[in-house]
Amino acid sequence: MSDATAAPAPKKGGKFKTIIIYGVGALVLLGGGVGGGIYAAGSGLVGSKAKHEESNKPRLVMKGEEGHEVPKIEESSAPDPSRFRATYYPMEQSFTSNLRDSDGFVQIGLGVSTYYDERVIENLKRNDMPVRSAVLMTLADQDSESITTNQGKKALQAALKKSINDVLKAKEGFGGIEDVYFTSFIIQ
Incomplete structure (x- = not known):
């Protein structure tokens, strides 16, 4: 009987999975930022000060x-x-x-x-x-x-x-x- 344990097989596609996870995460953050910006501009929180003052x-x-x-x-x-x-x-x-x-x-x-x-x-x-x-x-x-x-x-x-x-x-x-x-x- 051998005391040596079998070495685990090398992982295939490890770098590819990491790249995909980071890419999806970046897209989610980018989409959230764009959506938040559009919401803030549409609700008047950002960028509508001159418009609001003139409407009064x-x-x-x-x-x-x-x-x-x-x-x-x-x-x-x-x-x-x-x-x-x-x-x-x-x-x-x-x-x-x-x-x-x-x-x-x-x-x-x-x-x-x-x-x-x-x-x-x-x-x-x-x-x-x-x-x-x-x-x-x-x-x-x-x-x-x-x-x-x-x-x-x-x-x-x-x-x-x-x-x-x-x-x-x-x-x-x-x-x-x-x-x-x-x-x-x-x-x-």
């Missing part, structure tokens, strides 16, 4: 098509009134303020218009207190002689529009008020 801005609304919005028109360029639908909003309370360098006062009612979607009006409602403060400060800076003329009233409208848009830009990042209208105007 109000959009212009075409005339005759309720709710149809036109993308990517800058706020600084004036919208064409013949193409876009205006939304009007009357401010609920009137504004009363003393006039500069006189004993007189002015009481006005205001309405505004925008060619952008309902988010501008929602922003205006949400920021009613700072908007009212800006309007009152603008009114207090007027004198009784300048606002009695049509030219003075138009200048006041422009100043009020700027004041309101400045507040909305500071608070919401976007103005959007196109025009300011007087619904009542009393000077004493």
